[in-house]
Amino acid sequence: ETSLGIIAFNQSQQSAIEDAIYERRRKYPEVEALFHTGLSEPLFVKNLENVQGDERDIILLSMGYGYNEAGKFLKNFGPLTKSGGERRLNVAVTRAREEVILVASVKSADLDLSGSTSLGANLLKGYLDYAEHGVDSLAREIDSIIGEAESTFEQEVASALIARGLHPV
Secondary structure (H helix, E strand, O other), X not given: OOOEEEEEOOHHHHHHHHHHHHHHHHHXXXXXXXXXXXXXXXXXXXEOOOOOOXXXXXXXXXXXXXXXXXXXXXXXXXXXXXXXXXXXHHHHHOOEEEEEEEEEOOOHHHOOOOOOOOHHHHHHHXXXXXXXXXXXXXXXXXXXXXXXXXXXXXXXXXXXXXXXXXXXX
16 A cells, blocks of 8 residues: 655645535545555645645645735745745655655746845755755766866765755855
């Protein structure tokens, strides 16, 4: 049996997901099996701030940020923009034992973070880029950092760190 967890980026997104699931459970009784308490790891719906310690085989990471009615994309990413937001994102993307499925209505190019000092928001943009382009996004990052390195040793260390998911400065 494959276990499933859903992580939202904030409490209001979590509530919206829970409401949608409630309606599905009411309308389609077969969905109820996902919530059977006899399962060793029943489905959960949590947000970035309360998911620590929970793991599942597959995690659906739901990014419910996007353009508003006026066509503007706001740079407020809730818990991610606060101090320590980068740790919350790290916890969220490491909760899956097998696979993370990112659900988002925007692409990394939509996140104009010019002037933003939020490490969490910038890491989110990088994660979206990775989700869209896979390892090619890491190669672009390596190229940009290698251009700043002062020695071959620094280039090799930067490449090794990036390959392990770290972001040398």
